[in-house]
Amino acid sequence: MLFIRDGKIVRNVTLLPYGGFGTFDISKDVIALGIYNIKWLDESTFTFSPFYLIVYSPTGSELWRKEFNVTSLSTAGDLIVARSYVRNGSVVKVFDIGGNELWGLDFGEKVATNGKTVAVAEKSKIYIFSRDGNIIRTIEPWKGAVGSVELTDDEKLVVTFYSKEASYLRVYSENGSLLWTKNFSRIMDFAISQNYILVYDGALHILDWSGKVL
Incomplete structure (x- = not known):
């Protein structure tokens, strides 16, 4: 992974031994990345494990990582919002840029933040929360399932x-x-x-x- 500033490579970070990354987002303060490793159980069977949420500084220094299966990710200001699939459901966690978990939900499919509020989509509804986790409003599109959200x-x-x-x-x-x-x-x-x-x-x-x- 290359970190480029003003057209110049400032750092080259290898993601090995991880097999790839699923999602990432960038703010002026951090780069957040969801990655996974491919673990072979035998010649024909493999699993994706472990999963990590890794946060870097703009110059490529790793700030922190947590074992977390990231499927939707958004960062802005001093907030990082990540959604993870779990068996029979999902969880959403909100972190500060220091890696401290601020609050979380036991539902959610897509997430977005602008650093001031957090949007969480679940099926055909969108929930808007304050940065402290208090519900502000719920929006229901007139038909269809939510694909993605941005704030x-x-x-x-x-x-x-x-x-x-x-x-x-x-x-x-x-x-x-x-x-x-x-x-x-x-x-x-x-x-x-x-x-x-x-x-x-x-x-x-x-x-x-x-x-x-x-």
């Missing part, structure tokens, strides 16, 4: 979700009101910036924050 610095919530008919991108205001919706054939990925929302469904679509396709 902006000004508390807007960006959600993709799916139904049998299509994929949808919805943007909510800081008080949970729906601002606009766009339909796509099948959203495979999306990203947000201060000025734009990028959606990929086999073609790349660039939208502004009013929902206008550019």
